[in-house]
Amino acid sequence: MEEQTNRTPNRMEQGETRVDDLHLDRVVASQPEIGPTPPDGGYGWLIVVSAVIYHITVPALLSLYGLIILKAIREEGHEDNEVLKIWDVDIALVPVIALVIRLLLESWCRAVVKIFHMPRFMALSGLCLTVAGVLLSSYSTDAASNDHIVNTFSGIFAGIGCALTGQQTEVIITHYFREKLTMAQRIVRMAPSVGNCLVPILIGYLCSVYSGDVVVMIYGAIIMQNCIFLASYTRPIYIEKVLRHTYNMLRDAVEDEDEVIFSNQARKSEAERKNNEPSSSQGEPSSSHNNMAVEEDGTDVVVFNSKKNAKEILDPSIQYRENRPASKQSRFSSDFSTMYDTGSNRFSSDFGSLDINTYARVNGYQELENIDRQAPQPLYRETTVNAPTNSVVFAAEVSPGTARRTASLKKNFFTITNMLKDINFYLYALLHICTTFSILILGLIFPPLIWEQNPSMNIWSVSTLIAAAHGSALCFIMLCVVLPKSINEKARLCAAFCVAGAMGFYGIAMSSNKSLLVVWCMLASFSTAASSILQQPLYNSTLNEFDTTATMTASNTIVAIFIMTWSLLYNYDYKTCFLTASILQTVTACMFFALSFRRRR
Template sequence: MENPTLTDARQTDRVENRTEDLHLDRVVASQPEIGPTPPDGGYGWLIVVSAVIYHITVPAVLTLYGLIILKAIREEGHEKEELLKIWDVDIALVPVIMVVIRLLLESWCRAIVKIFNMPRFMALAGLCLTVAGILLSSYSTDATTNDHIVNIFSGIFAGIGCALTGQQTEVIITHFFREKLTMAQRIVRMAPSVGNCLIPILVGYLCTVYTGDIVVMIYGAIVMQNCLFLASYTRPIYIEKVIRHTYNMLREAVEDEDEVIFSNQARVSNERQQSRQTNNSSINNEPLPSNAQEDDGTDVVVFKSNKNAKEIIDPVIQHRENINQARFSSDFTSMVEGGNTNRFSSDFGNSNRFSSNFGSLEIGDYERVTGYQELASIENDSQNPQPLYRETTVEAVQNNLVFAVEMTPGTARRTASMKKNFITITNMLLDVNFYLYALLHLCTTFSIMILGVVFPPLIWEQNPNMNIWSVSTLIAAAHGSALCFIMLCVVLPKSINEKARLCAAFCVAGAVGFYGITLSNSKSLLVVWCMLASFSTAASSILEQPLYNSTLNDFDTTATMTASNTVVAIFIMIWSLSFNYEYKTCFLTASVLQTVTACMFFALSFRRRR
């Protein structure tokens, strides 16, 4: 006899398999109205490779400006005991403004990308704006140059370009993958760590050979080479086939219906003309059939469905038509005779049965009306119409309407949209997952910016005997060692049950790394602390996606992205412009943010799951 536990397990497996078979993608339909399944590979992997190369070069712009700031400080001269600050070199405005503009415009760029649906054009347009911002910043690479206008516009152009191309990349990947979408997204999010490992070596070598403006222009030319890869951004073939097939099917259906309608109309009109000619000739030339006298008098006109059918007409009607009197007329003034109260007599004479002209009828003569009762005049009541709704307050004006003007469809649509957005924002603000995502997003974005822009000059401040090449190699070694651990995040399961505690662990590692950078001057220890900080920021960035997906239970994507990005952008802008911080203070701030995020995630990991 079978074990009951095994039987229950088999039944559970059957139910799960049956549930998996209920996906819409497994339904076979003759028309693609349900929507085809993405190929999950093929040409989509070329899109992923192009996105990886783009994310290797463009996010590493932060490291580029960090090394350019270090080069400008070294060329100006620096005392050993002097503490460096973030605004000692004016070009530091470019990466800060770029990050803020990218955050503010990501939701708008995502909407534009979905509306226009031109992936290649949008990606290349964003790339051109990014390159324009980088090249424009080459005019203020010296420490003595304080051209704020040039740096602000450089940051704006670069931020717009990064937001546009980045959102186009995220959207187009979802068109090519579904089952392997998580894997593709994690590979793309891991690409900036590869860039942080390779780009410092390239920029460090260029800084030892060329001046700062030449280095920035060369890197702008390198970034421009992404146009060869972004040109591969195109809509999937199955979407093109669906659009083309559906359009052709609808066009053929409309054309066929038009032809049938027009041909039927022509055929019917021709048959009617032939039947009229046949009826006229038969009435004038042929005698009336004998069975016409036997038909009921109420059957005035009878049509047969046979071909060449003849019209059987009542003799009285035929006599009236022969003397050129129509069966239906609009002039019946002769029907009313003076003093005769019988309006509808059986003797037609020259009068007609139906009339719409009662000009000769005296309306005020009620005595001549028989057979029905005249309705009372409503003119007196219509002079002062009563409102449907009245105000119920004591001081309300008499006969005052609550709604003086009817709501137009456009106003109703805008009102409904405002109510929907208000409900969406309310649900979002009441959801704890939104605050967790916003906090993790703030911690990760701020840490990445500080680690890319401030870490190179901080290493040289703590070790003045190091040159730019040694600083760049130390940064590359730290990020390269962190990359070995970051690659493990790619093979994590799709749905991480303990996302909160896992994020808390990564944030603890990041807090230790950022705080350790401010304490030690040893090169080996700096590599270790930078490795922990780089691993923490990259892993948190990868885990942002499942946490972001979990916040979409009660509200949409646009509200989540817009609200969280606005919070992060406002914090970075206020923090960066409020005070001229020292480099160590920046890392202490990042360590505090990592600690707060870890505590919040760990505390909320014990809550009851929804």
Template sequence: MEVQPIPTVNRVERGEGRVDDLHLDRVVASQPEIGPTPPDGGYGWLIVVSAVIYHVSVPALLSMYGLIILKAIREEDHAEEEDMKIWDVDIALVPVIAVVIRLLLESWCRAVVKIFHMPRFMALSGLCLTVAGVLLSSYSTDAASNDHIVNVFSGLLIGIGCALTGQQTEVIITHFFREKLTMAQRIVRMAPSVGNCLVPILVGYLCTVYTGDVVVMIYGAIIMQNCIFLASYTRPIYIEKVIRHTYNMLRDAVEDEDEVIFSNQARLHENKNAQRTNTQEEPSQSTAQDEDATDVVVFNSRKNAKEILDPAIQYRENRSVSAKESRFSSDFSSIYDTTPSRFSSDFGTLDITSYARGVNGYQELENIDRQVPQPLYRETTVNAPANSVVFAAEVSPGTARRTASMKKNFITITNMLMDINFYLYALLHLCTTFSILVLGVVFPPLIWEQNPSMNIWSVATLIAVAHGSALCFIMLCVVLPKSINEKARLCAAFCFAGAMGFYGITLTSNKSLLVVWCMLASFATAASSILQQPLYNSTLNEFDTTATMTASNTIVAIFIMAWSLAFNYDYRTCFLTASVLQTTTACMFFALSFRRRR
């Protein structure tokens, strides 16, 4: 039989020295586990739009709580030139705890999202938890309210919800994009800057009309409208096809009751028997005989079916069965006629001294008194001689799996601690997260502290103008090529601009200068957030990525919580700390820009 040549896809032409790109969509395979590639668009852009709308409204909760703190402070009498502190209003616990809990649970939520594969359910569940936390925090919007339990639970719910929905958003975007993945991720990361520009205007207007608790409840209702957009989260069509095809194959394999497997020799033997007896074969069997000799699967009804074996194999099986029957027979009369059986129960005719003539199973009886007693336990590693095996060589699959997992974790942690990229990512993550927290929560009351004549609406307008001006520069980071984001000096320049902005906010009370300094701080913070993605993707594999994210998030959460609880800082001290972090990050990236990164 002639073997047809297999057509090759994307052949390598050595004469031209050219290699075509390999696309998984063009690979012909029996199973589609390895492909195809994501569509890079189409329905994925709707997912991106939904993610952008979510990130416009939810991360801007920090700005909303900053204006609520300002409204609570204004309703309380404060002496002139009195330095206000971060814990003067108890509701400040909510954004701080929410940020810490989100950092601690991001890696766990990412694992849950990848295990259950229910994007719509996970995203909506996180949204519901976030809304519940926002509505619960409306009970402690007054300056005189000191209900720590309500604020702590509000921060817990908001942090859990933001972590769950945020990780689901990051994972589902990777399912729809491959070549345009960087562009989609940058657009989503730019969305909080748009929220910082729009939300202060909305909340500032609401604060001039309603009380603080009503403003929080209205904003919670606005966030709840994201359920319309998050309902669009679904798996791509190609993933659904793979899952459906695999499920159908498994179901057919379980439900198929007509599959009987024959060997080639068995079919040849049956053909000879059929020719001798001139019997009529089954239609399905005659069809199977006309096929190629290499085919071994024949479909036939299982009624009255049996496995057809080779005559030699069947002879050996019959012989072994007869041997077993004779060997373990209960008829002891044959013992005296033949060689004594090893398993006979009649030991009267046996002579222990003449055991060597036929009975080999009792050789130890002659020297039983002269044998050295053996210990009931094996030697330990201390007393064991050299080149001896103390433990059994056989290892159970569970023990081997646990040992391999522990070794893998140890190797991953060791490689992570020896990689300079981990420390760069952790430092940039700490700088960015702390700057976003301070700029959102502390900046509104600091403006009013430096300019007591301003009302809430004027403060909200100033914040919106500053973030809007920064947004014009942030959009440039979206259209930059991928290679630009891997430049350490570019990140150092952004962090240096942020250090100038945070430090300048503490020096002046002029409104125009405050807009400029806030614009620098907002631009540097958003650009640093976008630059985190190359460092996050620089790890070797998914396991290393998870370890890096978990370790860095834990470091940032511990720092923020320890810094917040160590002392009741005033507002200027918060911005000075952010300026110090920005300066440190800029110096580190600039110093390490001279090395050769992998």
């Protein structure tokens, strides 16, 4: 009894440890899709810090080019009654083209990132392309320079680099987090607001000391320092070890057929085997050893200890039949005439003695019914041979490759059809247009607009005002990080953010007071940043019925076409740009609020 009482806690402790060890990391499975579990922290937080530093410096390129445009206009000279327009300085083409290229290539870059699995190489390659585009744009910082080719290629290089590094960052964060993934993504999406607060102060100081081309090159060198942090992008250890070693062990175990044992008989030791080998080599019959082995355990089946020197353990009756001198027939023949005779051979193919009328007791052979009337049909044949009309999917002349391509096209067609029928797709695309356009206008055009309405201000004072406005908005943006993962009222929350943005952009266009500009810019910055942060959970929650890649590609294409068409259609003045952003915010708010009353699916 004492032993039983002592064993009970030990069993409970073992049970507890076994429950604690039930993780997918320790499961050997034939399909790697079921595991393992991301660590949710550890080295992943270093990845998040590196991504935050990258998103502080690179998205702030809009503020850089906005202050460079202001510096070029001030150096050229500006009259009091002159209305400034977006294409007065040709370098404004760089951020617009970079944004359009990034939107068009994000889905392709995401596919490349997932195919090659080289996070450090992809991230650093994108960073080098971004720096190359920034440095190339330093040749057209003057207001008099109108080199469209240089600015176009600068925007293309910067757009490709931002798309590649940005998608690599999003993918690698999902490898390190699962439970805390939403928080990590929100922290990264909040980083551009920190950049909008810090970078204008740095650029304003550099613009007051150096010329425009030197400022651009210095900031390109600052962006290049991200290579130190992006070098930390690496695949998680659990992917390297578990997927590469644990699943390979399973594969090797399945493919290794050198030792296949199906026997209940205890193995002999190596010494006993070595002692028996000389006796067999001296010419003694091996049947005696086999009989001894069979007497020990009669439940043995065929055992192959190895492919080399394999021996077969036979049933005694079969062994007697094989060894008797009366049996002159070989073990393997093609005569099934004596299939039910215990003294006959085991293998044959003659069904002559089988009663055809008793085929019903054999379930799997339906063709035996007409075996005496027609030639036997092959057991395995293609589905298109002698098949009834309209009973197969593909015709007999269609190759397997053509069938796969046809099925893939049909799948993509159904995916696009379902996407276009879903109202959530249009809501996401509308929010994407509103947020992207607002971020572009607020970063690129707000600095020269402040100076246009207050010509007495210098570049340093303008950059300080911008930093104060974004810093005030950052206090409210930080609250978005602690929002719950699943927000039940996403539509109404987005509507509230868009209403605040509409007020901010309309106030910027209509007021010239410095204090009011800070307040309106704070509302606009808070709205765009909060909508961008909320865009990720909204994207994850509404895209559960159709393919993510198709939705991402379609929405990015719509936004890119809208921005490119709007920017090239007419040379708008600065106030018109902010009024357009205010109208977009208002329309988006109305749509989300109206559709928040629909029945939830």
